[in-house]
Amino acid sequence: LLPFLLNRIASVYPRLAVDVRIKRSQFIETMLDNHEIDLALTTARIGHHPRTALRTAPVLWHCAPDFQLQMNEPIPLVVMDETNPFRQL
Secondary structure: OHHHHHHHHHHHOOOOOOOOOOOOHHHHHHHHHOOOOOOOOOOOOOOOOOOOOOOOOOOOOOOOOOOOOOOOOOOOOOOOOOOOHHHHO
16 A cells, blocks of 8 residues: 555656654554644544544464364453454454
């Protein structure tokens, strides 16, 4: 998504300088609040800022070929840290 957007912006605004930063959503929210950045692409909703969905992404679940789902038993999951939006599913 990012390469497409950067190419599109460059074609529409060829004299615009774009500074790309990669941060976690919690830092992006602070940067928006402090007017350090003008635009953010995130996977999580952050704060009170206006937002527009650019796309949706499917969530894929993977397991070992021999995994047997046991009803009424917890499912062991490996997920990213607490700031990751998939932990809220």
